Amino acid sequence: MSTAVDIAGPSSPDQAHSSAKIPNEPLRPSLKRSSHPYSLSHYISSPSPAVDVKGLIQPSPAQQRAAQPGHTKPRRAPSWPDMWESPSGLHLAHAAELLMRAGLLALTPTTAEQTSLGAQSSQPDSSGCSTDFQPFLGAWFPFNPALFPLAGFQMGGGHWRSAAMGAEGMEGLVAEGYSPSSLGGNSGGRRKRKRCGECVPCRRQTNCEQCSSCRNRKRGHQICKYRKCEELKRKPGGPGFESRVSGFDLRGSDFTLALAQERSNTALDG
Protein backbone atom coordinates (compact mmCIF):
# COMPACT_ATOMS: atom_id res chain seq x y z
CA MET A 1 0.00 0.00 0.00
CA SER A 2 1.34 3.29 -0.96
CA THR A 3 2.05 5.70 1.81
CA ALA A 4 1.61 8.63 -0.45
CA VAL A 5 -1.14 10.88 0.66
CA ASP A 6 -4.34 9.77 -0.91
CA ILE A 7 -6.34 12.90 -1.39
CA ALA A 8 -9.30 11.21 -2.93
CA GLY A 9 -9.86 8.75 -0.19
CA PRO A 10 -9.38 5.15 0.68
CA SER A 11 -8.25 2.24 -1.30
CA SER A 12 -8.70 -1.41 -0.69
CA PRO A 13 -8.39 -4.65 -2.59
CA ASP A 14 -12.05 -4.68 -3.38
CA GLN A 15 -11.87 -1.10 -4.46
CA ALA A 16 -8.95 -1.93 -6.61
CA HIS A 17 -11.19 -4.47 -8.17
CA SER A 18 -14.03 -2.07 -8.50
CA SER A 19 -11.83 0.38 -10.30
CA ALA A 20 -9.50 -1.95 -12.01
CA LYS A 21 -8.81 0.54 -14.70
CA ILE A 22 -8.62 3.46 -12.38
CA PRO A 23 -5.06 4.37 -11.62
CA ASN A 24 -3.89 5.69 -8.31
CA GLU A 25 -4.10 9.09 -9.78
CA PRO A 26 -7.60 10.36 -10.09
CA LEU A 27 -6.89 11.55 -13.54
CA ARG A 28 -6.90 9.85 -16.81
CA PRO A 29 -3.50 9.14 -18.24
CA SER A 30 -3.81 11.88 -20.77
CA LEU A 31 -4.00 14.33 -17.93
CA LYS A 32 -1.39 12.43 -16.06
CA ARG A 33 0.98 13.04 -18.89
CA SER A 34 1.68 16.49 -17.73
CA SER A 35 4.95 18.10 -18.48
CA HIS A 36 5.32 18.69 -14.80
CA PRO A 37 8.11 16.55 -13.44
CA TYR A 38 6.71 15.92 -10.00
CA SER A 39 3.82 14.02 -8.59
CA LEU A 40 1.72 15.02 -5.68
CA SER A 41 3.60 12.67 -3.43
CA HIS A 42 6.72 14.54 -4.30
CA TYR A 43 5.38 17.67 -2.69
CA ILE A 44 4.06 15.85 0.28
CA SER A 45 7.00 13.58 0.83
CA SER A 46 8.92 16.34 2.48
CA PRO A 47 6.63 17.47 5.25
CA SER A 48 7.51 20.11 7.72
CA PRO A 49 9.34 18.60 10.65
CA ALA A 50 6.71 19.58 13.14
CA VAL A 51 3.81 17.86 11.51
CA ASP A 52 3.33 14.37 10.29
CA VAL A 53 1.23 14.83 7.24
CA LYS A 54 0.57 11.16 6.86
CA GLY A 55 -0.80 11.15 10.32
CA LEU A 56 -2.96 14.11 9.59
CA ILE A 57 -4.27 13.02 6.27
CA GLN A 58 -5.72 9.67 6.86
CA PRO A 59 -8.86 7.89 5.87
CA SER A 60 -11.78 7.96 8.16
CA PRO A 61 -12.24 5.04 10.52
CA ALA A 62 -14.93 3.71 8.26
CA GLN A 63 -12.55 3.73 5.37
CA GLN A 64 -9.83 2.13 7.40
CA ARG A 65 -12.23 -0.63 8.22
CA ALA A 66 -13.14 -0.97 4.59
CA ALA A 67 -9.50 -1.15 3.66
CA GLN A 68 -8.93 -4.11 5.86
CA PRO A 69 -8.79 -7.52 4.25
CA GLY A 70 -11.85 -9.60 4.45
CA HIS A 71 -14.17 -6.99 3.14
CA THR A 72 -15.54 -8.30 -0.07
CA LYS A 73 -18.10 -5.60 -0.65
CA PRO A 74 -17.52 -1.89 -0.50
CA ARG A 75 -20.24 -1.66 2.09
CA ARG A 76 -20.04 1.73 3.55
CA ALA A 77 -20.68 2.97 7.02
CA PRO A 78 -24.01 4.67 7.59
CA SER A 79 -22.22 7.96 7.51
CA TRP A 80 -21.40 7.51 3.87
CA PRO A 81 -20.65 9.61 1.98
CA ASP A 82 -18.09 10.54 4.54
CA MET A 83 -15.82 13.50 4.51
CA TRP A 84 -13.31 12.01 2.14
CA GLU A 85 -15.79 11.13 -0.47
CA SER A 86 -18.45 13.68 0.10
CA PRO A 87 -19.62 15.12 -3.19
CA SER A 88 -20.08 18.35 -1.29
CA GLY A 89 -16.36 18.90 -1.25
CA LEU A 90 -15.92 18.92 2.46
CA HIS A 91 -12.91 16.74 2.20
CA LEU A 92 -11.26 19.32 0.05
CA ALA A 93 -11.61 21.84 2.80
CA HIS A 94 -10.23 19.40 5.26
CA ALA A 95 -7.33 18.55 3.03
CA ALA A 96 -6.58 22.20 2.49
CA GLU A 97 -6.58 22.87 6.17
CA LEU A 98 -4.38 19.92 6.85
CA LEU A 99 -1.97 20.96 4.19
CA MET A 100 -1.83 24.41 5.64
CA ARG A 101 -1.17 23.03 9.04
CA ALA A 102 1.58 20.95 7.62
CA GLY A 103 3.09 23.96 5.99
CA LEU A 104 2.48 22.60 2.54
CA LEU A 105 0.23 25.45 1.70
CA ALA A 106 1.28 28.96 2.42
CA LEU A 107 -1.18 31.35 3.94
CA THR A 108 0.52 34.20 2.24
CA PRO A 109 2.30 34.20 -1.05
CA THR A 110 6.01 34.42 -1.13
CA THR A 111 7.59 37.29 -2.91
CA ALA A 112 8.38 35.08 -5.82
CA GLU A 113 4.87 33.76 -5.85
CA GLN A 114 3.48 37.21 -5.71
CA THR A 115 5.63 38.17 -8.60
CA SER A 116 4.80 35.20 -10.73
CA LEU A 117 1.20 35.08 -9.78
CA GLY A 118 0.92 38.74 -10.20
CA ALA A 119 1.75 38.16 -13.79
CA GLN A 120 -0.73 35.35 -14.12
CA SER A 121 -3.44 34.70 -11.64
CA SER A 122 -4.04 38.22 -10.49
CA GLN A 123 -4.61 39.47 -13.94
CA PRO A 124 -8.24 39.88 -14.65
CA ASP A 125 -9.37 37.68 -17.43
CA SER A 126 -11.58 38.71 -20.22
CA SER A 127 -14.54 38.71 -17.92
CA GLY A 128 -12.75 40.89 -15.42
CA CYS A 129 -12.50 38.10 -12.95
CA SER A 130 -9.30 37.53 -11.11
CA THR A 131 -8.47 34.31 -9.42
CA ASP A 132 -8.29 34.68 -5.71
CA PHE A 133 -9.26 32.12 -3.17
CA GLN A 134 -9.06 34.38 -0.22
CA PRO A 135 -12.81 34.55 0.26
CA PHE A 136 -12.93 30.83 0.68
CA LEU A 137 -10.29 30.36 3.29
CA GLY A 138 -10.15 33.64 5.07
CA ALA A 139 -6.57 34.02 4.08
CA TRP A 140 -4.71 34.13 0.86
CA PHE A 141 -4.86 30.61 -0.39
CA PRO A 142 -2.59 30.05 -3.32
CA PHE A 143 -3.76 26.60 -4.29
CA ASN A 144 -0.12 26.03 -4.88
CA PRO A 145 0.30 26.17 -8.65
CA ALA A 146 2.78 23.36 -8.39
CA LEU A 147 -0.11 21.07 -7.64
CA PHE A 148 -2.21 21.99 -10.59
CA PRO A 149 0.06 20.73 -13.33
CA LEU A 150 -0.54 17.30 -11.89
CA ALA A 151 -3.70 17.39 -13.84
CA GLY A 152 -2.16 19.04 -16.80
CA PHE A 153 -3.66 22.34 -15.88
CA GLN A 154 -2.46 25.41 -14.21
CA MET A 155 -4.05 28.59 -13.13
CA GLY A 156 -3.90 31.46 -15.47
CA GLY A 157 -5.91 34.62 -15.19
CA GLY A 158 -9.01 32.89 -13.98
CA HIS A 159 -8.92 30.31 -16.71
CA TRP A 160 -7.48 26.90 -16.76
CA ARG A 161 -4.59 26.56 -19.03
CA SER A 162 -3.32 23.32 -20.34
CA ALA A 163 0.25 23.07 -19.23
CA ALA A 164 0.89 20.24 -21.62
CA MET A 165 -0.64 22.00 -24.54
CA GLY A 166 0.61 25.44 -23.78
CA ALA A 167 -1.74 26.94 -26.28
CA GLU A 168 -2.67 30.26 -24.82
CA GLY A 169 -5.46 30.84 -27.21
CA MET A 170 -7.10 27.62 -26.24
CA GLU A 171 -7.23 28.16 -22.54
CA GLY A 172 -10.80 29.25 -22.55
CA LEU A 173 -11.85 26.22 -24.46
CA VAL A 174 -9.74 24.00 -22.33
CA ALA A 175 -11.46 25.53 -19.39
CA GLU A 176 -14.67 24.28 -20.85
CA GLY A 177 -13.24 20.84 -20.98
CA TYR A 178 -12.63 20.52 -24.63
CA SER A 179 -9.64 18.50 -25.50
CA PRO A 180 -7.25 19.85 -28.07
CA SER A 181 -8.06 17.02 -30.39
CA SER A 182 -11.73 17.61 -30.06
CA LEU A 183 -11.14 21.16 -31.07
CA GLY A 184 -9.77 20.12 -34.36
CA GLY A 185 -13.04 20.96 -35.95
CA ASN A 186 -12.93 18.05 -38.34
CA SER A 187 -14.30 15.44 -36.01
CA GLY A 188 -17.71 15.58 -37.50
CA GLY A 189 -19.14 17.93 -34.94
CA ARG A 190 -18.98 15.57 -31.96
CA ARG A 191 -16.84 17.20 -29.34
CA LYS A 192 -16.12 15.32 -26.22
CA ARG A 193 -15.10 17.28 -23.22
CA LYS A 194 -12.73 15.87 -20.70
CA ARG A 195 -12.82 15.73 -16.99
CA CYS A 196 -11.32 18.76 -15.33
CA GLY A 197 -9.39 16.49 -13.01
CA GLU A 198 -9.58 18.96 -10.18
CA CYS A 199 -13.11 18.99 -8.92
CA VAL A 200 -14.11 16.84 -6.01
CA PRO A 201 -15.68 14.07 -8.09
CA CYS A 202 -12.68 13.97 -10.37
CA ARG A 203 -10.46 13.52 -7.37
CA ARG A 204 -12.28 10.49 -6.28
CA GLN A 205 -10.34 7.39 -7.06
CA THR A 206 -12.91 4.73 -6.60
CA ASN A 207 -16.27 3.91 -7.99
CA CYS A 208 -18.99 3.54 -5.42
CA GLU A 209 -20.24 0.43 -7.18
CA GLN A 210 -23.63 1.21 -5.78
CA CYS A 211 -24.98 4.06 -7.80
CA SER A 212 -27.03 3.41 -10.88
CA SER A 213 -24.14 4.26 -13.13
CA CYS A 214 -21.89 1.74 -11.45
CA ARG A 215 -24.50 -0.93 -11.31
CA ASN A 216 -25.49 -0.37 -14.86
CA ARG A 217 -22.10 0.28 -16.32
CA LYS A 218 -22.40 -2.20 -19.13
CA ARG A 219 -25.48 -0.57 -20.51
CA GLY A 220 -25.17 2.87 -19.12
CA HIS A 221 -21.63 3.55 -20.22
CA GLN A 222 -21.47 6.15 -17.52
CA ILE A 223 -18.87 6.92 -14.93
CA CYS A 224 -19.81 6.55 -11.28
CA LYS A 225 -22.16 9.32 -10.27
CA TYR A 226 -19.83 10.37 -7.51
CA ARG A 227 -16.97 10.60 -9.96
CA LYS A 228 -18.81 12.54 -12.60
CA CYS A 229 -16.89 15.70 -13.24
CA GLU A 230 -18.66 18.80 -12.04
CA GLU A 231 -17.66 20.55 -15.22
CA LEU A 232 -19.15 17.90 -17.40
CA LYS A 233 -22.39 18.06 -15.48
CA ARG A 234 -22.82 21.55 -16.76
CA LYS A 235 -23.74 22.24 -20.27
CA PRO A 236 -21.15 24.26 -22.14
CA GLY A 237 -22.30 27.83 -22.21
CA GLY A 238 -25.01 27.12 -19.73
CA PRO A 239 -25.85 29.29 -16.74
CA GLY A 240 -23.10 29.55 -14.19
CA PHE A 241 -20.69 28.05 -16.57
CA GLU A 242 -18.36 31.01 -16.51
CA SER A 243 -17.89 30.92 -12.78
CA ARG A 244 -17.17 27.27 -12.49
CA VAL A 245 -13.43 27.59 -12.34
CA SER A 246 -12.82 30.32 -9.83
CA GLY A 247 -15.53 29.22 -7.49
CA PHE A 248 -14.93 25.48 -7.50
CA ASP A 249 -18.62 25.33 -6.66
CA LEU A 250 -17.59 26.00 -3.11
CA ARG A 251 -18.42 29.63 -2.86
CA GLY A 252 -20.65 30.12 0.10
CA SER A 253 -20.98 26.41 0.50
CA ASP A 254 -20.07 24.15 3.33
CA PHE A 255 -16.48 24.61 2.30
CA THR A 256 -16.04 27.63 4.51
CA LEU A 257 -18.28 26.05 7.05
CA ALA A 258 -16.04 23.06 7.25
CA LEU A 259 -13.04 25.27 7.54
CA ALA A 260 -14.58 27.21 10.37
CA GLN A 261 -15.43 24.00 12.09
CA GLU A 262 -11.96 22.66 11.63
CA ARG A 263 -10.45 25.80 13.01
CA SER A 264 -12.79 25.64 15.91
CA ASN A 265 -11.68 22.12 16.61
CA THR A 266 -8.08 23.19 16.32
CA ALA A 267 -8.63 25.97 18.79
CA LEU A 268 -10.20 23.56 21.20
CA ASP A 269 -7.39 21.12 20.77
CA GLY A 270 -4.84 23.79 21.24
Next chain:
DNA sequence: GAGAACGTAATC
Protein backbone atom coordinates in the same frame (compact mmCIF):
# COMPACT_ATOMS: atom_id res chain seq x y z
C1' DG B 1 -36.76 16.81 -15.50
C1' DA B 2 -34.34 12.57 -14.22
C1' DG B 3 -32.58 8.48 -15.31
C1' DA B 4 -31.72 4.70 -18.64
C1' DA B 5 -30.04 3.23 -22.96
C1' DC B 6 -27.35 3.76 -26.78
C1' DG B 7 -23.79 5.66 -30.16
C1' DT B 8 -19.34 6.53 -30.43
C1' DA B 9 -15.04 9.38 -29.39
C1' DA B 10 -10.94 8.69 -26.91
C1' DT B 11 -7.64 5.87 -25.11
C1' DC B 12 -4.87 1.86 -24.21
Next chain:
DNA sequence: GATTACGTTCTC
Protein backbone atom coordinates in the same frame (compact mmCIF):
# COMPACT_ATOMS: atom_id res chain seq x y z
C1' DG C 1 -9.79 -4.85 -30.55
C1' DA C 2 -11.22 -3.80 -25.83
C1' DT C 3 -12.44 -0.57 -22.53
C1' DT C 4 -13.94 3.75 -20.65
C1' DA C 5 -16.89 7.34 -20.49
C1' DC C 6 -19.12 11.78 -22.87
C1' DG C 7 -23.04 13.20 -25.55
C1' DT C 8 -27.48 12.35 -27.25
C1' DT C 9 -31.86 10.31 -27.40
C1' DC C 10 -35.50 7.87 -25.38
C1' DT C 11 -38.66 6.66 -21.72
C1' DC C 12 -41.17 7.48 -17.73
